Amino acid sequence: MPLLLLLAVALATPPAGPGPVSPDTAAGADPRIPAAVVEGVRGQIAEAWGVDPGQVVLRWTPSGRGRMADPPPEAFRVLGTGAGGQWVVELRSGAGIQRVSLRAGVEVPVWVAARELTRDHLLSADDLVRGTGQFWGPPPPTAGPPDAGTGAPPGLDAPPHVGWRVQRRIESGEPVGPPAVTPPSLFQAGDAVGVWVQRGQVSVEIVGEARSAGLQGREARVRLPSGRVVTGTVVSATRITLREGS
DSSP: OOOOOOOOOOOOOOSSSOOOBOTTOOTTSOTTSBHHHHHHHHHHHHHHHTSOGGGEEEEEEOOSSOSOOSSOOSEEEEESOOGGGEEEEEEEETTEEEEEEEEEEEEEEEEEESSOBOTTOBOOGGGEEEEEEEEESSOOTTOSOOOTTTOOOTTOSSOSSTTOEEOSOBOTTOBOOTTSEEOOEEEOTTSEEEEEEEETTEEEEEEEEESSOEETTSEEEEEOTTSOEEEEEEEETTEEEEOTTO
């Protein structure tokens, strides 16, 4: 059953005019959504995601039902599961009920390209610098406050993906990660590769011929001397471990 996130907050009706407009109000959204509503929505989503409200970014979209009726809303509730950052805000006022869609995300620390990176380039530590990016939807596991001692973003102690191959052009300042970069091949099709199998206390290794390139931690196919082709996980430049049931 979808999660229903419910909030009703009484808002003081201003004497005249729509009230302050939130800087998150995007082009195309109704500019009369009061800042108090925007901040209330931001706070509820931040609480649901376990992050500071200052990390939450809101992108409002038109409701498709005309402009918001006067007077300004007296209460609201936030509906949805937040999958992909998608929420619906139901606004209640003396004129009735209106729904407005929005997309929410978080500002997260990420590694970005220090310069333009071209296809087939192998990443070095100098190619990456710390930056900030928008992640639409619930925050990834590395999102959170910086380290209190060093000020370093969480999970960004060392540049990731050093030695990985760039698969497409990456602009300067663009976040760097899969699938734009992939691990280097530890072996190529045709190379001799050991297939390591363990069943209980018994283990055996059979040398075969790689039928595909081997990327660290990915699956690769190897043909055994018997002619059988098996699939396993690449653990080194000379070995795969056999997948259970292969």
